[in-house]
Amino acid sequence: MADAIIETEGLGKSYGSAWALRDVSVSIPPGTIGLLGPNGAGKSTFLKCLLNLETPTTGTARVLGRNIRSSHRESRERVGYGPELDAHIPGMMGCEYVALCGQLSGLPFRRARQRAHEMLDLVGMGQERYRSIDTYSTGMKQRAKLAQALVHDPELLILDEPTNGLDASGREYILRLIGSLRRDFGISVIISSHLLQDVERICDRVMIVANGRVIEHDTIANLKARREHVIEITPLSGRDRLVQVLEEAGHAVETLANGRLRIASDAASSNWVLELMQQHGLPPAHLSASPDALQGLFLQALATANQGGGLA
Ligand code: ADP
Numbered sequence: 001m002a003d004a005i006i007e008t009e010g011l012g013k014s015y016g017s018a019w020a021l022r023d024v025s026v027s028i029p030p031g032t033i034g035l036l037g038p039n040g041a042g043k044s045t046f047l048k049c050l051l052n053l054e055t056p057t058t059g060t061a062r063v064l065g066r067n068i069r070s071s072h073r074e075s076r077e078r079v080g081y082g083p084e085l086d087a088h089i090p091g092m093m094g095c096e097y098v099a100l101c102g103q104l105s106g107l108p109f110r111r112a113r114q115r116a117h118e119m120l121d122l123v124g125m126g127q128e129r130y131r132s133i134d135t136y137s138t139g140m141k142q143r144a145k146l147a148q149a150l151v152h153d154p155e156l157l158i159l160d161e162p163t164n165g166l167d168a169s170g171r172e173y174i175l176r177l178i179g180s181l182r183r184d185f186g187i188s189v190i191i192s193s194h195l196l197q198d199v200e201r202i203c204d205r206v207m208i209v210a211n212g213r214v215i216e217h218d219t220i221a222n223l224k225a226r227r228e229h230v231i232e233i234t235p236l237s238g239r240d241r242l243v244q245v246l247e248e249a250g251h252a253v254e255t256l257a258n259g260r261l262r263i264a265s266d267a268a269s270s271n272w273v274l275e276l277m278q279q280h281g282l283p284p285a286h287l288s289a290s291p292d293a294l295q296g297l298f299l300q301a302l303a304t305a306n307q308g309g310g311l312a
Pocket of ligand 1: 015019020037038039040041042043044045046
C-alpha cells in the first residue's frame with residue numbers, strides 16, 4: 001500500500017523463550033486505528049517496536065515510509081507517543097514538562113514553550129499547568145501525556161491505553177479529543193485499548209491482537225458486515241404467535257434472558273422481519289439489527305487465539 005503509515009513484515013519480539021509478538025505482517029493506511037486486545041496480548045510490545053524502544057527479534061517495520069532501524073531520529077520528529085505508564089519528571093510543572101518534550105523532539109526552546117501552551121489549551125488544561133505534575137489527578141496526567149505527544153506537531157500519534165484509570169466523564173473527554181485529531185488536524189492515530197467500546201467509538205479501523213498475533217485487521221465497517229447478521233426483536237404483544245410465524249418461515253428463534261427474541265439474518269437490514277409481521281397482521285415490535293456484531297467478532301477472535309488458532 002503506497003501511502004501506508006505503518007508497514008510490517010514478519011515483525012516479532014521474544015523475551016527469552018516467550019514470544020510477546022509473533023510474525024506480524026500488516027499494512028495500515030492513514031486514519032484512526034484501534035489496537036484491541038486483552039492485557040498481555042502484545043499491544044505495547046508492537047507499539048514499542050514501531051518506536052524503536054524495543055528492538056524486534058524478527059522482521060522489519062516502516063513507519064511513515066521510513067525503516068525504524070535506520071531512521072529512528074527522523075521518525076521521532078514526525079511521530080508522537082503517549083506511553084501507557086506515566087513518564088513524568090518529578091517536581092516539574094505541567095507546562096515545563098510539555099515544553100521539554102517539545103525540545104527533545106527537536107523544537108527550539110521558544111517554539112517548544114509556545115506549542116506547549118497551545119497543546120495544553122487544546123487538551124483543556126487551565127491553570128493546573130503551573131502546578132507540579134506530581135499533584136495531578138489521573139485525568140490531568142492523561143491530558144498532559146496527550147499534550148506532550150502532540151507538542152511537536154506530529155503526523156502520527158501512538159497512544160498506549162490513553163483512557164486507563166479514567167472515570168466515565170474523563171474517558172469521554174479524552175476519546176472525543178482523540179477522535180477529533182484526524183478530523184480537525186489530519187493526524188493519524190493508533191490507540192491501544194483492551195476496551196472494545198473505546199475503539200468502536202472513535203476508530204475507523206481495528207487490529208485485534210491476542211497471544212502476540214494479529215487475529216483480525218480491517219475497517220470496523222467491514223468487520224461488522226462480515227459477521228453474520230443478528231436481529232433482536234422486543235415484541236410488545238403476541239410473542240408466541242411471532243415465534244410461530246418466524247419458525248414457520250424457517251428461522252431458528254432464540255429467546256434471551258431479557259425476553260427478547262434473537263434470529264440470524266442473511267441481510268443487515270431488518271425490514272424483511274417487519275414485512276413478515278405485517279403479512280401476518282402481528283402487532284408492532286422493537287427491532288435492532290446486529291446489536292453486538294463487533295463484540296461477537298472480538299470474543300470469537302479471542303476464543304480462537306486461546307485455542308492456539310491465531311491467523312497472523
Ligand atoms: P499488552 O500491551 O497487550 O498488555 P504487552 O505487550 O505489554 O501486552 O506484553 C505482551 C507479553 O510480553 C506479556 O506476556 C508480557 O508479560 C510480556 N512482556 C512485555 N514486556 C516484557 C519484558 N520487558 N520482559 C519480559 N516479558 C515482557
